[in-house]
Amino acid sequence: MNKDVAIVVVADEILQGRRTEANAAWLARTLFEMGVPLWETRVVSDRRGALEDALNALRSPTRTVLVTGGLGPTRDDRTREEVARFFGRNLSPSPEALALVNASYERRGIVLDKAGESQGDLPEGATLIPNPAGTAPAFLLEHEGYCVVCFPGVPREMRAIFQESVRDLLASSADPPGLARLFTHGLGESLQEQRMSELGLEGVEFCSLPGWWGVEIQCLVRGEGQDRQKRAEQALEQVAEKLGEGVIRPLGKTLRQSLLDLLRNKNWQVAFAESCTAGLACAELVGEPGASDVLAGGVVAYSNELKTSLLGVSSTTLETHGAVSRETALEMARGAAKICPNGRGLGLAVTGIAGPDGGTSEKPVGLVWIAASSPIEEVALELRLVGSRDDIRQRAAWRLIGLGWRIVR
Amino acid sequence: MNKDVAIVVVADEILQGRRTEANAAWLARTLFEMGVPLWETRVVSDRRGALEDALNALRSPTRTVLVTGGLGPTRDDRTREEVARFFGRNLSPSPEALALVNASYERRGIVLDKAGESQGDLPEGATLIPNPAGTAPAFLLEHEGYCVVCFPGVPREMRAIFQESVRDLLASSADPPGLARLFTHGLGESLQEQRMSELGLEGVEFCSLPGWWGVEIQCLVRGEGQDRQKRAEQALEQVAEKLGEGVIRPLGKTLRQSLLDLLRNKNWQVAFAESCTAGLACAELVGEPGASDVLAGGVVAYSNELKTSLLGVSSTTLETHGAVSRETALEMARGAAKICPNGRGLGLAVTGIAGPDGGTSEKPVGLVWIAASSPIEEVALELRLVGSRDDIRQRAAWRLIGLGWRIVR
Known part of the structure; x- marks a missing residue:
């Protein structure tokens, strides 16, 4: 039996480069980890007939097509009618689907209008799939072993629906590889690749993400045998050994999970003092559920006045060394540490020039100082980051979280 | 004449989710801005026959296919042989191509081996396109009006080759559309659509992002006539009129650009007091270059102690009403406003329950209070947000920025 799956993304705005495609990449990776082979991915237009043509073309090489997009309330949202036409069915209002759409509008306090109601239409014979994260319901339709599953294009809705309702459908015929993963911080990707290839592990595929x-490094073992998972985990141990310091342990934990666990074990709190990242480092750490156990809080001190009034950075330091300097970063980190109760705190600070303007030849765009202050240690690090304003701010935020991790472990 | 172009990405590692696709998005955007219509995008496997099949399928709807990937030296790099087979040509060593490959290896100090030499093979009749940024030369082959252009998969090489040698080939038949855009905040997407459809504008395409x-709403005008840009802008004005309050002006400005401009005009600063968003609102505003003009700073006050010590929220308020309440949000906003110099400040505050834990029946996950305090006005708003922890934090952050925008405009 043909086990291959295809992905069709319906979206003119992606064909026109006006929005970045996020669903196909996530689905591809998820299918890969499940052991479901992906035949191909297409991005097709919203225009009439485009999806129908794709479904026709994919009928022979695949058994399931995952369609994202085109389920919204607008005139360009044609997925329901395209799928109905492909299967030779009528499109008609589904009371169950309409009830779900209605409930979603009510929760948001919006009155359902004619356009909104179209989201309750389904091809006859389709199976409704509820959307736990948004309005437009998903659905699937199967005929003679060919199954088309339609998701809304909003990535978080698509993902929620996949996890809740579609994963199990596909898993029945999947052949999951042995899969083990670890995360690293501060190691170059090509250096990692080289060291892993030196291991010369047979029958193990590596992926770097x-x-x-x-x-993130994944070890995959495919093929026959019940011990695939065990072999993947053994390979991962060898990789971890080879890569050394930059590997986050226990294996499988992410950087921020590991930092939060280490702080909990020490009974420390963490606080941030941010300038150029303006709250991003703190917000990224708090993206992890349960961070409230160990996060005291933080200060965004953009102006020199606030660096002094909220963090206690001396005005002499600011005048002598400037806002972007080792000395200022360290004093900011000390100020952050003091925010934590009982002096049991890790203070993390970042100050830099994110650009696009504000650089000088002495202190160019991309110059960032990060610092950490704990009851046992203080450290400051100069970074020279490249890329756009967003790149520099993201990199700086995560390097700061990484610095915190290094000094508490 | 058919003007459409298609993109085919040849890469198993993208189908397996191991690498993020970057070429199609860049090409799509570049083609759109040039006014070259993109028919569809496919990601196909490295396996024998996959590219040939795609070229066959795309022959009728398109005139040009841009292929990326599969030009390297490994066994999986089959693009040269696939294209040769599709056009019924032989694949043979091209002295010019081989000389370019050789020169590139020499520059990098590597000895050319047998596998490397395969990069100098070309289908007979192909036109060689030099690669200014790497080794594998690009090429194109045309027959009966159907042209296939093959690029290496490395994004910077592909882009360099496109800009240097391929852009002009495509530009001759390009037809840039009239394009105008505006941004809205706080309007439902389907309500917007309905109002726009009531306008009954002919010959204008709308896109909601x-x-x-x-x-973001885009108005596009295609087809004949020199006044396309003007017509797109006129349509945009009508849309703005129809949508009313939620439209951000001047048209084309984003929410955060508009808020920053309004603050500059008033000579106010802005400061944040964040609990559940933990710095995200501040960081999102600062994503805009030049935010430093008007951002004083912010406080992330996760614990009640910090709400009191850094923001001056009274402990009576916290005890009586709780941390997630109208009263606490307003006092946090006042505390944030005081961070701004000279009392000329907008304080923006958010406190809520982002989940996944921490909700009660009285104060469930998703309950968020946002508040703003300015020299002329104070306002607090209760939100009931749905979605994951990240969704709730993102929505809360942007609703807070939106609240600030509403009270300063």
Whole structure:
């Protein structure tokens, strides 16, 4: 039996480069980890007939097509009618779907209008799939072993629906590989690759997935045998050994999870003092549920006045060394540490020039000082970051979280 | 004549979610701005026959296919042989291509091996396109009006080759649309759509692009006539008129740009007091270059102690009404306003329950109070937000920025 799956993204705004495609990448990765083979991915237009043509073309090589987009209330949202036409069905109001749409509008305090109501239409014979994260319901339709599953294009809605209702449908025929993962921080990707290749592990595939926080490394073992998972985990141990210091332990924990756990174990709190990142480092750490246990709070001190009044940075330091300097960063970190109760605190500070303006030849855009102050140690680090304003701010925020992790572990 | 172009990305590592696709998004945007219509985008496997099949399928709807990937030296790099087979040509060593490959290896101090030499093979009749940024040369092959252009998959090489050699080929038949855009905040997407459809504008395409900050609306005018840009701008004015209050002016400015401009005009500063968003609102505002003009700073007050010590929220208020309440939000906003110099400040505050834990029946996950305090006005707003922890934090942050915008304009 043909096990392949295809993804079709319906969106003119993606074909026109006006929005970045996020669903196909997430689905591809999820299917890969599940062991479901992906035949191909297409981005097609909203125009009449485009999705129908794609469904026709994919019928022979695949058994399931995952369609994202085109389920909203606008005239360009044609996925329901395209799928109905492809399967030769009528499109008609589904009371169950309409009830879900209605409930979602009510929760948001909006009156359902004619356009909104179209989200309650379904091709006849379709199975309704509730949308736990938004309005437009998803649905699937199967005929002679060919199944088309339609998701809204909003990534968080698509993901919620996939996890809740579609994953199990696909998993029945999946052949999940042995999969083990770890996260690293502060190691170069190509250095990691080189060290991993030196291990010469047979029958193990490696994947490196970089993010602002570092790199996720996956070890995959496919094929016959019940011990795939065990072999993947053994390979991961060898990789961790080889990569050394930059590996976050216990294996599988992310940087921020590890930092939060380490702080809990020490019974410390953490506080931030941020300038150029303006709250981003603190907000990224708090993205992890349960961060409230150990986060005292933080100060965004953009102006020199606030660096002094809220964090206690001396005006002499600011005058002598400037706002972007080792000395200011350290005093900011000490000020942050003092925010934590009982002096049991980790203070993390960042000050820098994110650009695009404000750089000088002496202190160019991308110059960032980060510092940490704890009851046992103080450290400051100069970074020279490249990229856009957003790149620099993201990198600086995560390097600061990484610095905190290094000194508490 | 058919003017449409298609993109085919050849890469198993993208189908497996191991690498994020970057070429199609860049090409799509570049083509859109040039006015070259993009028919569809596909990601296909490295396996034998996959690219050939795609070229066959795209022959009728398009005149040009841009292929990225599969030009490297490994066994999986099959683009040259796939294109040769599709056009019924032989694949043979091209002395010019081989010389370019050789020169590139020499520059990097690497000896050219057998695998590397394969990068000098070209289908007979192909036109060589030099690669200014890497090794593998690009090429194109045309037959009966159907042109296939093959680029290496490395994004910076692809972009350099496109800009240097391919842009002009496509520009001859390009037709840039008239394009005008505006941003809204706090209007439902389907309500907007309904009002826009009531306008009954002929020959104008609308596009709604939602984000956390609101919705971007684009008006596009294609086809004949020199006045397309003017017509798009006129349509935009009518849309703005129709949508009313939620439209951010001047048209084309984003929510945060508008808030920053309004603050500059009033000579006010802004400061944040954040609890559940933990710095996110402040960080999102500062994502805009030049925010430092008007941002004083902010406080992340997660604990009640910090709400009192850094923001001056009275402990009576916290005991009587709780941390997530109208009263606490307003006192936090006043505390934030006081951070701004000379009392000329807008204080923006947010306190809520982002989840996944911490909710009660009286104060459930998603309950968020936002408040603003300015020299002329104070306002607090209760939100009931849905979604994941990240969703709730993002929505709360942007609703707070929106509240600030409403009271300063």
